[in-house]
Amino acid sequence: MKTSFISRVLLLAAIVLFAPRFSQAEEPKVKAAATIGMIADIVRQVGGDRVQVEQVMGPGIDPHLYKPTATDAVHLSQADVIFYNGLMLEGRMADLFSRLARNGRKVYAVTESVPEEKFLEPAEFEGHYDPHVWFDTGMWAQTVPTIVKGLSEVDPEGKALYEENGKKVQANLEALDAWCKETAGSLPEQKRILVTSHDAYNYFGRAYGFKVVGLQGVSTVSEAALADMSQLVDFIKDQQVKAIFVESSVNPAAIKRVAEDSGAKVGGELFSDAMGNPGEMHGPYDTGTYEGMVRHNMSTIVNALK
Numbered sequence: 001m002k003t004s005f006i007s008r009v010l011l012l013a014a015i016v017l018f019a020p021r022f023s024q025a026e027e028p029k030v031k032a033a034a035t036i037g038m039i040a041d042i043v044r045q046v047g048g049d050r051v052q053v054e055q056v057m058g059p060g061i062d063p064h065l066y067k068p069t070a071t072d073a074v075h076l077s078q079a080d081v082i083f084y085n086g087l088m089l090e091g092r093m094a095d096l097f098s099r100l101a102r103n104g105r106k107v108y109a110v111t112e113s114v115p116e117e118k119f120l121e122p123a124e125f126e127g128h129y130d131p132h133v134w135f136d137t138g139m140w141a142q143t144v145p146t147i148v149k150g151l152s153e154v155d156p157e158g159k160a161l162y163e164e165n166g167k168k169v170q171a172n173l174e175a176l177d178a179w180c181k182e183t184a185g186s187l188p189e190q191k192r193i194l195v196t197s198h199d200a201y202n203y204f205g206r207a208y209g210f211k212v213v214g215l216q217g218v219s220t221v222s223e224a225a226l227a228d229m230s231q232l233v234d235f236i237k238d239q240q241v242k243a244i245f246v247e248s249s250v251n252p253a254a255i256k257r258v259a260e261d262s263g264a265k266v267g268g269e270l271f272s273d274a275m276g277n278p279g280e281m282h283g284p285y286d287t288g289t290y291e292g293m294v295r296h297n298m299s300t301i302v303n304a305l306k
């Protein structure tokens with residue numbers, strides 16, 4: 001009796017001691033950090049089980065205004081590799097990124113692999129490129145090579161996996177882009193007018209054939225001026241625009257007033273500079289993922305303008 005009890009205890013101890021070894025292969029090898037959800041999602045897909053991803057900005061956070069906290073600085077300094085959008089999207093994090101890079105962290109702007117001639121340079125952004133690249137899913141697919149490169153650099157053993165995953169992710173994003181073109185195409189051209197809070201949708205407009213009008217400039221730093229509001233009201237009445245849209249990361253007050261004054265309805269909430277919570281379902285779409293966010297935005301826009 002006693003020996004069998006002891007051997008059972010020993011067996012249990014052995015299971016407890018050795019079990020972690022069996023799961024070791026699945027423990028993440030790389031600690032990555034990403035600023036916005038749209039980047040974190042792609043890094044997760046490319047990295048698979050080898051990569052643990054820390055996301056700095058959660059749902060509803062405006063990256064133009066976001067100031068990193070002391071905790072962010074600690075998290076980022078512990079990451080092996082950091083991915084951010086670049087093109088001045090994360091304006092208040094720039095100093096921290098250069099400090100981290102100087103201290104030997106690998107820091108990558110994911111937009112560096114997007115061909116420069118594709119960037120838009122809206123007049124409102126005074127000589128800078130428009131940072132909202134994720135709205136053109138075909139362009140967003142071109143950020144994948146930077147993510148593959150960054151992960152491979154800090155984890156050369158995983159390179160083959162990252163390259164394989166990267167190809168799949170890129171193909172999926174291209175298929176999503178084709179779906180966007182087809183869905184936008186179901187709306188007659190003269191109805192493809194998108195009025196929303198800030199000019200985040202220039203790339204969206206170019207890729208999917210929409211005329212885009214924003215109440216604020218490209219960055220959300222400046223408040224909507226009253227003159228802009230009354231101009232926008234006239235434009236909406238003139239063009240008989242049926243619906244205008246609020247954004248999850250921008251205060252909806254101004255756009256709601258424009259809706260009231262112009263007689264257009266608020267066509268729904270778009271996710272622009274931040275995704276939803278993980279698992280946050282809007283109809284069939286999980287807006288906590290990049291794909292879900294893209295499908296939700298396109299369906300919301302097309303259905304409201306039909």
Ligand code: ZN
Pocket residue numbers: 064132198199200218219220273
């Ligand atoms: Zn923005």
